[in-house]
Amino acid sequence: MTRYFTEEHEWIAVEGETGTVGITDYAQGQLGDITFVELPEAGSEVKKADSVSVIDSVKAASDIYAPVSGTVSGVNPALEDEPEMVNSDAEGAGWLFKLTLSDSSELEGLMDADAYKSYVDGL
Amino acid sequence: MSDNDNEDALEPATAVLPLDAWHRERGARMVEFAGYWMPVQYEGIIAEHSWTREHAGLFDVSHMGQLSVSGEGAAEALEALMPGDFSALGEGRVRYSLLLSENGGILDDLMVTNAGPHYALVVNGATKWDDIAHLREHLPDEITLTHHDEQALLALQGPEAAAALARIAPMAGDLRFMQAGLAIWDEVPLWIARTGYTGEDGFEISVPAEAAAKLADALVAMDEVRPAGLGARDSLRLEAGLPLYGHDLTEEIDPVSAGLAFAISKARRTEGGFPGADRILGLLADGAPTRRVGLALEGRMAAREGAEIFAGNESVGRVTSGGFSPTLGHPIAMGYVAAAHTEPGTALEIEMRGKRLPAKVTKMPFVPHRYHR
Numbered sequence A: 001m002t003r004y005f006t007e008e009h010e011w012i013a014v015e016g017e018t019g020t021v022g023i024t025d026y027a028q029g030q031l032g033d034i035t036f037v038e039l040p041e042a043g044s045e046v047k048k049a050d051s052v053s054v055i056d057s058v059k060a061a062s063d064i065y066a067p068v069s070g071t072v073s074g075v076n077p078a079l080e081d082e083p084e085m086v087n088s089d090a091e092g093a094g095w096l097f098k099l100t101l102s103d104s105s106e107l108e109g110l111m112d113a114d115a116y117k118s119y120v121d122g123l
Numbered sequence B: 001m002s003d004n005d006n007e008d009a010l011e012p013a014t015a016v017l018p019l020d021a022w023h024r025e026r027g028a029r030m031v032e033f034a035g036y037w038m039p040v041q042y043e044g045i046i047a048e049h050s051w052t053r054e055h056a057g058l059f060d061v062s063h064m065g066q067l068s069v070s071g072e073g074a075a076e077a078l079e080a081l082m083p084g085d086f087s088a089l090g091e092g093r094v095r096y097s098l099l100l101s102e103n104g105g106i107l108d109d110l111m112v113t114n115a116g117p118h119y120a121l122v123v124n125g126a127t128k129w130d131d132i133a134h135l136r137e138h139l140p141d142e143i144t145l146t147h148h149d150e151q152a153l154l155a156l157q158g159p160e161a162a163a164a165l166a167r168i169a170p171m172a173g174d175l176r177f178m179q180a181g182l183a184i185w186d187e188v189p190l191w192i193a194r195t196g197y198t199g200e201d202g203f204e205i206s207v208p209a210e211a212a213a214k215l216a217d218a219l220v221a222m223d224e225v226r227p228a229g230l231g232a233r234d235s236l237r238l239e240a241g242l243p244l245y246g247h248d249l250t251e252e253i254d255p256v257s258a259g260l261a262f263a264i265s266k267a268r269r270t271e272g273g274f275p276g277a278d279r280i281l282g283l284l285a286d287g288a289p290t291r292r293v294g295l296a297l298e299g300r301m302a303a304r305e306g307a308e309i310f311a312g313n314e315s316v317g318r319v320t321s322g323g324f325s326p327t328l329g330h331p332i333a334m335g336y337v338a339a340a341h342t343e344p345g346t347a348l349e350i351e352m353r354g355k356r357l358p359a360k361v362t363k364m365p366f367v368p369h370r371y372h373r
Helices: A025-031 A104-109 A113-121 B020-025 B045-054 B074-079 B125-138 B161-168 B170-174 B209-220 B230-239 B266-271 B277-286
Strands: A002-005 A010-015 A018-023 A034-038 A051-057 A061-065 A070-075 A097-101 B029-033 B036-041 B056-060 B065-070 B094-100 B106-114 B119-123 B144-147 B151-157 B180-185 B188-193 B202-208 B225-227 B290-297 B308-311 B314-325 B330-338 B347-352 B355-362
Touching: A002 A113, A010 A104, A018 A025, A097 A104, B020 B029, B020 B209, B036 B045, B036 B230, B045 B056, B045 B225, B045 B230, B056 B209, B056 B230, B065 B074, B065 B125, B074 B119, B106 B125, B119 B125, B125 B144, B151 B161, B151 B209, B161 B170, B161 B202, B161 B209, B170 B180, B188 B209, B202 B209, B209 B225, B230 B314, B230 B330, B266 B277, B290 B314, B290 B347, B330 B347, B330 B355
Parallel strands: B056 B225
Antiparallel strands: A002 A010, A010 A018, A018 A097, A034 A051, A051 A061, A070 A097, B029 B036, B056 B151, B065 B119, B065 B144, B094 B106, B106 B119, B151 B202, B180 B188, B188 B202, B290 B330, B290 B355, B308 B314, B308 B347, B314 B330, B347 B355
């Protein structure tokens, strides 16, 4: 499984044609207390960089973008009752949704963990 | 990830307040607000919010404008610009008031204290330069207006604020809500008012900038007190049903629509003589066509500023501020709604991102005030 990162602070963990998408630990720290996660509908087709989800924190609402194009194959059901799970485990149990990738070449434009770390250190 | 909320237009150079380094040392996340770097949170908004409701939160509100107005006839001069009865305001008493435009629109909301030799005004940070210009233009020449930008302003808010502050300023315990007075602490003059913006008992303390860090240190050294940022300040004031200037109040909104008729003193209701009096007294008599109401939402998705409010298919208003209520555990909002739909309990819908969120008109405050009256 390979994990990629976007400049908008999403991560996608890819195994075969399936990617699991979430926001990074850095992103959850910036958002603060998360109170609601609006997830995409399973079966919906999304294009890379589309706004597909919205995370409400006490402070503001933030768009989450699709890191790559594909079809939403599932969402994290636990977030309905426990959106704060994105704060406590953003890069694990607080994942947002799964995608069936339609063009895996789009992954080439994303960062790996080291590149993302340098990117965040420079912010 | 990106914020949907538009920040207000910022001044080109962001200014630094006296406690800037103090906040950064304590791990605050600093944001630009009203032209200053301000702490939005330290450990987290919900934690700071809850700590303030249960104990005491220390807020830096030094961005606010601290003004004084003095001279023969100062009370009358202020009464020509605001609907308060300042001639009848006793020494050491504080009043909430409104700076009004010619047609009765709200230019700012503020606190006015009879401080003895002068009237002390505390105005919003984002509007203070406009307020100063407005006051300079309209106050008579023999009235002196002073901007005390050498003073910092700290707010200590919460049920344990009085016990904490009384340790360094015993007189604070004797003040009641909306009273103010001077304390001397370790040779530092502290002008203390039992006021605030959280709905809790608490104080706002004007302190010389060079002593602000020493005061903040002394307060957070106490078990009851933790620093709290602008984020918690906003969620606390929303729960308390208190409007935020620039969002819930603007120059286009009059005091009656805003539900702030209590700021029009009884004497002024018959005498008038304040800007926009004809229009405002007319609205008082006939009722305002739209009114500021509280809205409690079902579910967890928050309604934000600008969202449209519906009764069935009819658009009946707009949200002016909204967010998640940490105390209640669901989202709340305030907005302006056509008078026919303002009865508490009325079921409305708020449109957010193409969805209709069910909401009920709710009496404010959402969380009861606990002032020390």
